[in-house]
Amino acid sequence: MVLGFLRAAGPSTPYDLKQMHAVSVGHFWSLPHSQLYAEPERLAKAGLVGEEREEAGRRRRRFTITAAGEAALDAWLADADAPSPELRDVALIKLFFGADPHAIAERRLAYHEQLLQTYEGLHADLSQAKDAPRGPISTLEAGIRHERGMLAYWRELLQR
Amino acid sequence: MVLGFLRAAGPSTPYDLKQMHAVSVGHFWSLPHSQLYAEPERLAKAGLVGEEREEAGRRRRRFTITAAGEAALDAWLADADAPSPELRDVALIKLFFGADPHAIAERRLAYHEQLLQTYEGLHADLSQAKDAPRGPISTLEAGIRHERGMLAYWRELLQR
DNA sequence: AAACGTACCGTCCGTTTCGGACTATTGTCA
DNA sequence: TGACAATAGTCCGAAACGGACGGTACGTTT
Numbered sequence: 001m002v003l004g005f006l007r008a009a010g011p012s013t014p015y016d017l018k019q020m021h022a023v024s025v026g027h028f029w030s031l032p033h034s035q036l037y038a039e040p041e042r043l044a045k046a047g048l049v050g051e052e053r054e055e056a057g058r059r060r061r062r063f064t065i066t067a068a069g070e071a072a073l074d075a076w077l078a079d080a081d082a083p084s085p086e087l088r089d090v091a092l093i094k095l096f097f098g099a100d101p102h103a104i105a106e107r108r109l110a111y112h113e114q115l116l117q118t119y120e121g122l123h124a125d126l127s128q129a130k131d132a133p134r135g136p137i138s139t140l141e142a143g144i145r146h147e148r149g150m151l152a153y154w155r156e157l158l159q160r
Numbered sequence: 161m162v163l164g165f166l167r168a169a170g171p172s173t174p175y176d177l178k179q180m181h182a183v184s185v186g187h188f189w190s191l192p193h194s195q196l197y198a199e200p201e202r203l204a205k206a207g208l209v210g211e212e213r214e215e216a217g218r219r220r221r222r223f224t225i226t227a228a229g230e231a232a233l234d235a236w237l238a239d240a241d242a243p244s245p246e247l248r249d250v251a252l253i254k255l256f257f258g259a260d261p262h263a264i265a266e267r268r269l270a271y272h273e274q275l276l277q278t279y280e281g282l283h284a285d286l287s288q289a290k291d292a293p294r295g296p297i298s299t300l301e302a303g304i305r306h307e308r309g310m311l312a313y314w315r316e317l318l319q320r
Numbered sequence: 321a322a323a324c325g326t327a328c329c330g331t332c333c334g335t336t337t338c339g340g341a342c343t344a345t346t347g348t349c350a
Numbered sequence: 351t352g353a354c355a356a357t358a359g360t361c362c363g364a365a366a367c368g369g370a371c372g373g374t375a376c377g378t379t380t
Contacts, residue, residue, distance in 0.1 A: 001253060001257075008257070028248065028252060029248055029253060030246060077254055077257060077260075078259070078260075080263035082249070082250040083250055084271070085247070085249030085310075086188055086189065086246075087188040087245070087247060087302075088188065088246045088248055089188065090189075090242040090243055092245075092299050092302055093164075093185055094236070095299055095302075096164070096184065096295045096298075096299040097164035097167075097233070098237060098294070099238070101298060104240050104242070108245075133258070134261075135256045135259075138255050138261060139253075139256040142247075142252055142255075142310075145312070146247055148309075149305055149306060153301070153305050157298060
Protein backbone atom coordinates (compact mmCIF):
# COMPACT_ATOMS: atom_id res chain seq x y z
CA MET A 1 0.00 0.00 0.00
CA VAL A 2 2.73 2.42 0.90
CA LEU A 3 4.56 1.62 -2.32
CA GLY A 4 1.33 2.07 -4.24
CA PHE A 5 0.67 5.48 -2.79
CA LEU A 6 4.25 6.51 -3.31
CA ARG A 7 4.11 5.61 -6.96
CA ALA A 8 0.73 7.16 -7.56
CA ALA A 9 1.35 10.39 -5.70
CA GLY A 10 5.10 10.84 -5.95
CA PRO A 11 7.34 11.68 -3.01
CA SER A 12 5.29 11.90 0.16
CA THR A 13 5.62 12.30 3.89
CA PRO A 14 4.00 9.81 6.26
CA TYR A 15 1.45 12.46 6.94
CA ASP A 16 0.59 12.64 3.26
CA LEU A 17 0.22 8.86 3.24
CA LYS A 18 -2.09 9.12 6.18
CA GLN A 19 -4.31 11.61 4.35
CA MET A 20 -4.44 9.52 1.19
CA HIS A 21 -5.18 6.38 3.13
CA ALA A 22 -7.96 8.00 5.11
CA VAL A 23 -10.04 8.89 2.05
CA SER A 24 -9.45 5.71 0.08
CA VAL A 25 -8.15 2.37 1.26
CA GLY A 26 -8.82 3.37 4.84
CA HIS A 27 -12.52 2.79 4.29
CA PHE A 28 -12.02 -0.92 4.10
CA TRP A 29 -8.63 -1.46 5.64
CA SER A 30 -7.91 0.75 8.60
CA LEU A 31 -4.65 1.12 10.45
CA PRO A 32 -3.20 3.38 13.10
CA HIS A 33 -1.26 6.29 11.64
CA SER A 34 1.80 5.17 13.54
CA GLN A 35 2.18 2.43 10.99
CA LEU A 36 2.50 4.86 8.20
CA TYR A 37 5.54 6.18 9.99
CA ALA A 38 7.01 2.78 10.78
CA GLU A 39 6.41 1.07 7.46
CA PRO A 40 8.29 3.42 5.11
CA GLU A 41 11.20 3.10 7.49
CA ARG A 42 11.16 -0.66 7.02
CA LEU A 43 10.83 -0.24 3.28
CA ALA A 44 13.79 2.12 3.30
CA LYS A 45 15.84 -0.46 5.13
CA ALA A 46 14.94 -2.92 2.40
CA GLY A 47 15.92 -0.45 -0.30
CA LEU A 48 12.43 -0.15 -1.71
CA VAL A 49 12.07 3.53 -0.94
CA GLY A 50 14.46 6.43 -0.53
CA GLU A 51 14.30 8.87 2.31
CA GLU A 52 15.24 12.49 2.78
CA ARG A 53 14.57 14.67 5.70
CA GLU A 54 14.17 18.35 6.44
CA GLU A 55 16.84 19.55 8.79
CA ALA A 56 14.89 22.36 10.42
CA GLY A 57 11.36 23.11 11.53
CA ARG A 58 8.95 20.26 10.94
CA ARG A 59 11.72 17.85 10.12
CA ARG A 60 9.46 16.16 7.62
CA ARG A 61 10.58 12.87 6.18
CA ARG A 62 9.81 12.56 2.50
CA PHE A 63 9.88 9.10 0.95
CA THR A 64 10.35 8.25 -2.71
CA ILE A 65 9.83 4.90 -4.37
CA THR A 66 12.98 3.38 -5.87
CA ALA A 67 13.31 1.18 -8.94
CA ALA A 68 13.49 -1.85 -6.66
CA GLY A 69 10.36 -0.58 -4.97
CA GLU A 70 8.50 -0.31 -8.24
CA ALA A 71 9.58 -3.82 -9.16
CA ALA A 72 8.35 -5.14 -5.81
CA LEU A 73 5.05 -3.32 -6.23
CA ASP A 74 4.58 -4.67 -9.74
CA ALA A 75 5.36 -8.18 -8.61
CA TRP A 76 2.80 -7.89 -5.86
CA LEU A 77 0.17 -6.47 -8.19
CA ALA A 78 0.86 -9.14 -10.79
CA ASP A 79 0.19 -11.91 -8.30
CA ALA A 80 -3.53 -12.55 -8.51
CA ASP A 81 -3.47 -14.45 -5.24
CA ALA A 82 -4.62 -12.75 -2.10
CA PRO A 83 -5.45 -13.88 1.41
CA SER A 84 -9.09 -14.68 2.12
CA PRO A 85 -11.20 -11.58 2.48
CA GLU A 86 -12.98 -10.97 5.72
CA LEU A 87 -16.16 -9.18 6.63
CA ARG A 88 -14.97 -7.95 10.00
CA ASP A 89 -18.05 -6.74 11.77
CA VAL A 90 -18.48 -7.22 15.47
CA ALA A 91 -22.16 -6.39 15.09
CA LEU A 92 -22.48 -9.71 13.27
CA ILE A 93 -20.65 -11.46 16.06
CA LYS A 94 -23.03 -10.00 18.61
CA LEU A 95 -25.92 -11.07 16.45
CA PHE A 96 -24.47 -14.55 16.24
CA PHE A 97 -24.37 -14.84 20.01
CA GLY A 98 -27.92 -13.72 20.46
CA ALA A 99 -27.91 -9.94 20.77
CA ASP A 100 -31.15 -8.10 20.05
CA PRO A 101 -31.31 -7.71 16.25
CA HIS A 102 -33.47 -4.63 16.45
CA ALA A 103 -31.04 -2.48 18.41
CA ILE A 104 -28.07 -3.58 16.35
CA ALA A 105 -29.82 -3.14 13.03
CA GLU A 106 -30.85 0.41 13.79
CA ARG A 107 -27.30 1.48 14.48
CA ARG A 108 -25.90 -0.26 11.50
CA LEU A 109 -28.54 1.15 9.23
CA ALA A 110 -27.55 4.69 10.12
CA TYR A 111 -23.92 3.86 9.68
CA HIS A 112 -24.23 2.25 6.29
CA GLU A 113 -26.56 4.93 4.97
CA GLN A 114 -24.00 7.55 5.86
CA LEU A 115 -21.14 5.65 4.31
CA LEU A 116 -23.08 4.93 1.13
CA GLN A 117 -23.64 8.63 0.68
CA THR A 118 -19.96 9.31 1.15
CA TYR A 119 -19.07 6.68 -1.41
CA GLU A 120 -21.60 7.92 -3.90
CA GLY A 121 -20.23 11.43 -3.54
CA LEU A 122 -16.70 10.23 -4.12
CA HIS A 123 -17.85 8.19 -7.06
CA ALA A 124 -19.56 11.13 -8.69
CA ASP A 125 -16.44 13.23 -8.24
CA LEU A 126 -14.14 10.59 -9.64
CA SER A 127 -16.36 9.68 -12.55
CA GLN A 128 -16.39 13.15 -13.99
CA ALA A 129 -12.65 13.63 -13.63
CA LYS A 130 -10.75 13.50 -16.92
CA ASP A 131 -7.80 11.39 -15.80
CA ALA A 132 -10.04 9.11 -13.78
CA PRO A 133 -7.92 6.14 -12.68
CA ARG A 134 -9.67 2.79 -13.13
CA GLY A 135 -8.57 1.18 -9.87
CA PRO A 136 -10.03 3.60 -7.35
CA ILE A 137 -13.30 3.75 -9.27
CA SER A 138 -13.66 -0.02 -9.29
CA THR A 139 -12.87 -0.23 -5.61
CA LEU A 140 -15.43 2.42 -4.85
CA GLU A 141 -17.99 0.46 -6.80
CA ALA A 142 -17.26 -2.56 -4.67
CA GLY A 143 -17.80 -0.38 -1.63
CA ILE A 144 -21.06 0.98 -2.95
CA ARG A 145 -22.39 -2.44 -3.77
CA HIS A 146 -21.38 -3.71 -0.39
CA GLU A 147 -23.00 -0.84 1.46
CA ARG A 148 -26.23 -1.33 -0.44
CA GLY A 149 -26.12 -5.02 0.40
CA MET A 150 -25.62 -4.44 4.09
CA LEU A 151 -28.33 -1.79 4.08
CA ALA A 152 -30.78 -4.22 2.55
CA TYR A 153 -29.74 -6.90 5.03
CA TRP A 154 -30.22 -4.80 8.14
CA ARG A 155 -33.50 -3.42 6.82
CA GLU A 156 -34.82 -6.93 6.31
CA LEU A 157 -33.72 -7.87 9.78
CA LEU A 158 -35.57 -4.89 11.22
CA GLN A 159 -38.82 -5.92 9.59
CA ARG A 160 -39.13 -9.17 11.47
CA MET B 161 -16.55 -14.59 21.52
CA VAL B 162 -15.01 -17.06 23.90
CA LEU B 163 -17.63 -16.31 26.50
CA GLY B 164 -20.31 -16.71 23.85
CA PHE B 165 -19.09 -20.12 22.82
CA LEU B 166 -18.68 -21.20 26.38
CA ARG B 167 -22.24 -20.30 27.21
CA ALA B 168 -23.68 -21.82 24.07
CA ALA B 169 -21.72 -25.05 24.15
CA GLY B 170 -21.00 -25.55 27.80
CA PRO B 171 -17.58 -26.43 29.22
CA SER B 172 -15.04 -26.58 26.41
CA THR B 173 -11.34 -26.97 25.77
CA PRO B 174 -9.47 -24.45 23.65
CA TYR B 175 -9.45 -27.06 20.95
CA ASP B 176 -13.23 -27.23 21.05
CA LEU B 177 -13.38 -23.47 20.78
CA LYS B 178 -11.14 -23.63 17.77
CA GLN B 179 -13.45 -26.12 16.08
CA MET B 180 -16.55 -24.07 16.79
CA HIS B 181 -14.90 -20.90 15.65
CA ALA B 182 -13.70 -22.46 12.42
CA VAL B 183 -17.18 -23.36 11.20
CA SER B 184 -18.95 -20.21 12.32
CA VAL B 185 -17.49 -16.87 13.32
CA GLY B 186 -14.21 -17.84 11.72
CA HIS B 187 -15.70 -17.23 8.30
CA PHE B 188 -15.76 -13.53 8.87
CA TRP B 189 -13.39 -13.03 11.76
CA SER B 190 -10.34 -15.21 11.65
CA LEU B 191 -7.72 -15.62 14.31
CA PRO B 192 -4.76 -17.87 15.00
CA HIS B 193 -5.66 -20.82 17.18
CA SER B 194 -3.04 -19.76 19.68
CA GLN B 195 -5.39 -17.02 20.75
CA LEU B 196 -8.02 -19.49 21.75
CA TYR B 197 -5.48 -20.84 24.20
CA ALA B 198 -4.36 -17.43 25.47
CA GLU B 199 -7.72 -15.74 25.77
CA PRO B 200 -9.50 -18.15 28.15
CA GLU B 201 -6.45 -17.86 30.35
CA ARG B 202 -6.92 -14.10 30.52
CA LEU B 203 -10.61 -14.55 31.15
CA ALA B 204 -9.82 -16.95 33.97
CA LYS B 205 -7.52 -14.39 35.51
CA ALA B 206 -10.41 -11.93 35.38
CA GLY B 207 -12.75 -14.42 36.99
CA LEU B 208 -15.04 -14.68 33.98
CA VAL B 209 -14.36 -18.34 33.39
CA GLY B 210 -13.34 -21.27 35.54
CA GLU B 211 -10.65 -23.71 34.59
CA GLU B 212 -9.92 -27.33 35.31
CA ARG B 213 -7.24 -29.48 33.86
CA GLU B 214 -6.60 -33.14 33.21
CA GLU B 215 -3.58 -34.34 35.11
CA ALA B 216 -2.52 -37.08 32.74
CA GLY B 217 -2.38 -37.74 29.01
CA ARG B 218 -3.60 -34.85 26.92
CA ARG B 219 -3.68 -32.53 29.84
CA ARG B 220 -6.74 -30.85 28.41
CA ARG B 221 -7.85 -27.62 29.93
CA ARG B 222 -11.61 -27.32 30.16
CA PHE B 223 -13.10 -23.87 30.69
CA THR B 224 -16.51 -23.03 32.09
CA ILE B 225 -18.25 -19.68 32.08
CA THR B 226 -18.89 -18.22 35.53
CA ALA B 227 -21.78 -16.05 36.69
CA ALA B 228 -19.51 -13.02 36.31
CA GLY B 229 -18.69 -14.20 32.83
CA GLU B 230 -22.33 -14.46 31.87
CA ALA B 231 -22.93 -10.99 33.21
CA ALA B 232 -20.02 -9.63 31.18
CA LEU B 233 -21.27 -11.39 28.07
CA ASP B 234 -24.78 -10.05 28.54
CA ALA B 235 -23.48 -6.54 29.05
CA TRP B 236 -21.48 -6.79 25.87
CA LEU B 237 -24.40 -8.17 23.89
CA ALA B 238 -26.74 -5.52 25.25
CA ASP B 239 -24.51 -2.74 24.00
CA ALA B 240 -25.67 -2.04 20.45
CA ASP B 241 -22.49 -0.13 19.70
CA ALA B 242 -19.75 -1.80 17.75
CA PRO B 243 -16.58 -0.66 16.03
CA SER B 244 -16.83 0.18 12.35
CA PRO B 245 -17.05 -2.91 10.19
CA GLU B 246 -14.39 -3.49 7.59
CA LEU B 247 -14.35 -5.28 4.29
CA ARG B 248 -10.79 -6.53 4.55
CA ASP B 249 -9.90 -7.76 1.11
CA VAL B 250 -6.43 -7.33 -0.27
CA ALA B 251 -7.76 -8.14 -3.73
CA LEU B 252 -9.56 -4.81 -3.57
CA ILE B 253 -6.37 -3.08 -2.54
CA LYS B 254 -4.55 -4.57 -5.48
CA LEU B 255 -7.36 -3.46 -7.72
CA PHE B 256 -7.15 0.01 -6.26
CA PHE B 257 -3.50 0.26 -7.13
CA GLY B 258 -3.97 -0.84 -10.69
CA ALA B 259 -3.72 -4.63 -10.74
CA ASP B 260 -5.28 -6.44 -13.68
CA PRO B 261 -8.99 -6.78 -12.88
CA HIS B 262 -9.37 -9.86 -15.03
CA ALA B 263 -6.87 -12.03 -13.19
CA ILE B 264 -8.08 -10.95 -9.79
CA ALA B 265 -11.74 -11.33 -10.63
CA GLU B 266 -11.31 -14.89 -11.82
CA ARG B 267 -9.73 -16.00 -8.58
CA ARG B 268 -12.24 -14.24 -6.44
CA LEU B 269 -15.13 -15.61 -8.42
CA ALA B 270 -14.01 -19.15 -7.71
CA TYR B 271 -13.48 -18.34 -4.07
CA HIS B 272 -16.85 -16.71 -3.51
CA GLU B 273 -18.72 -19.38 -5.42
CA GLN B 274 -17.21 -22.01 -3.19
CA LEU B 275 -17.95 -20.10 -0.03
CA LEU B 276 -21.51 -19.36 -1.06
CA GLN B 277 -22.11 -23.06 -1.49
CA THR B 278 -20.70 -23.76 1.92
CA TYR B 279 -22.94 -21.13 3.46
CA GLU B 280 -26.02 -22.37 1.66
CA GLY B 281 -25.30 -25.86 2.87
CA LEU B 282 -24.94 -24.69 6.44
CA HIS B 283 -28.09 -22.63 6.11
CA ALA B 284 -30.09 -25.57 4.84
CA ASP B 285 -28.86 -27.69 7.73
CA LEU B 286 -29.60 -25.04 10.33
CA SER B 287 -33.00 -24.11 8.95
CA GLN B 288 -34.42 -27.57 9.28
CA ALA B 289 -33.11 -28.06 12.78
CA LYS B 290 -35.78 -27.95 15.45
CA ASP B 291 -33.97 -25.87 18.02
CA ALA B 292 -32.56 -23.57 15.37
CA PRO B 293 -30.92 -20.63 17.14
CA ARG B 294 -31.79 -17.27 15.62
CA GLY B 295 -28.33 -15.69 15.81
CA PRO B 296 -26.30 -18.10 13.73
CA ILE B 297 -29.00 -18.22 11.07
CA SER B 298 -29.09 -14.45 10.77
CA THR B 299 -25.34 -14.25 10.58
CA LEU B 300 -25.28 -16.88 7.89
CA GLU B 301 -27.83 -14.91 5.94
CA ALA B 302 -25.57 -11.89 6.10
CA GLY B 303 -22.79 -14.06 4.76
CA ILE B 304 -24.92 -15.41 1.97
CA ARG B 305 -26.05 -11.99 0.91
CA HIS B 306 -22.51 -10.74 1.02
CA GLU B 307 -21.16 -13.60 -1.04
CA ARG B 308 -23.84 -13.08 -3.62
CA GLY B 309 -22.98 -9.40 -3.76
CA MET B 310 -19.29 -9.99 -4.23
CA LEU B 311 -20.01 -12.62 -6.85
CA ALA B 312 -22.10 -10.15 -8.83
CA TYR B 313 -19.43 -7.52 -8.44
CA TRP B 314 -16.55 -9.63 -9.74
CA ARG B 315 -18.70 -10.98 -12.56
CA GLU B 316 -19.50 -7.47 -13.69
CA LEU B 317 -15.87 -6.55 -13.54
CA LEU B 318 -14.97 -9.54 -15.68
CA GLN B 319 -17.39 -8.45 -18.37
CA ARG B 320 -15.62 -5.20 -19.15
C1' DA C 321 1.06 42.58 17.84
C1' DA C 322 -0.59 39.31 20.90
C1' DA C 323 -3.68 35.57 21.59
C1' DC C 324 -6.07 31.88 19.90
C1' DG C 325 -7.63 28.00 17.33
C1' DT C 326 -6.75 24.68 14.13
C1' DA C 327 -4.45 22.21 10.90
C1' DC C 328 -0.21 20.04 10.36
C1' DC C 329 3.43 16.59 11.66
C1' DG C 330 6.01 13.28 14.24
C1' DT C 331 7.64 10.05 18.11
C1' DC C 332 7.05 6.72 21.47
C1' DC C 333 5.62 2.79 24.08
C1' DG C 334 2.96 -0.77 26.37
C1' DT C 335 -0.40 -4.25 24.96
C1' DT C 336 -2.35 -7.40 21.79
C1' DT C 337 -2.46 -10.03 17.81
C1' DC C 338 -0.37 -12.67 14.22
C1' DG C 339 1.47 -16.65 12.27
C1' DG C 340 3.37 -20.56 12.36
C1' DA C 341 6.91 -23.96 14.15
C1' DC C 342 7.23 -27.47 17.19
C1' DT C 343 5.90 -31.43 20.25
C1' DA C 344 3.06 -35.02 21.96
C1' DT C 345 -1.19 -38.07 22.42
C1' DT C 346 -5.02 -40.77 20.72
C1' DG C 347 -7.89 -43.13 17.33
C1' DT C 348 -8.36 -45.76 13.05
C1' DC C 349 -7.74 -48.50 9.28
C1' DA C 350 -4.68 -51.27 6.33
C1' DT D 351 1.65 -53.41 14.13
C1' DG D 352 2.59 -49.67 11.66
C1' DA D 353 1.29 -45.60 9.53
C1' DC D 354 -1.50 -41.72 9.17
C1' DA D 355 -5.02 -38.49 10.50
C1' DA D 356 -7.09 -36.06 13.97
C1' DT D 357 -6.61 -34.25 18.39
C1' DA D 358 -4.39 -31.14 21.72
C1' DG D 359 -1.28 -27.82 23.44
C1' DT D 360 3.03 -24.60 23.97
C1' DC D 361 5.97 -21.15 22.58
C1' DC D 362 8.03 -17.08 20.60
C1' DG D 363 9.65 -13.50 17.45
C1' DA D 364 7.53 -10.12 14.58
C1' DA D 365 3.99 -7.08 13.52
C1' DA D 366 -0.03 -4.39 14.39
C1' DC D 367 -2.80 -1.66 17.53
C1' DG D 368 -4.12 2.37 19.84
C1' DG D 369 -3.38 6.32 21.67
C1' DA D 370 -0.84 9.64 24.50
C1' DC D 371 2.07 13.19 23.98
C1' DG D 372 4.74 17.09 22.03
C1' DG D 373 5.91 20.30 18.68
C1' DT D 374 5.32 23.61 14.34
C1' DA D 375 2.95 26.72 11.01
C1' DC D 376 -0.54 29.76 9.84
C1' DG D 377 -4.67 32.39 9.44
C1' DT D 378 -8.26 35.10 12.37
C1' DT D 379 -9.73 37.67 15.83
C1' DT D 380 -9.16 41.04 19.39
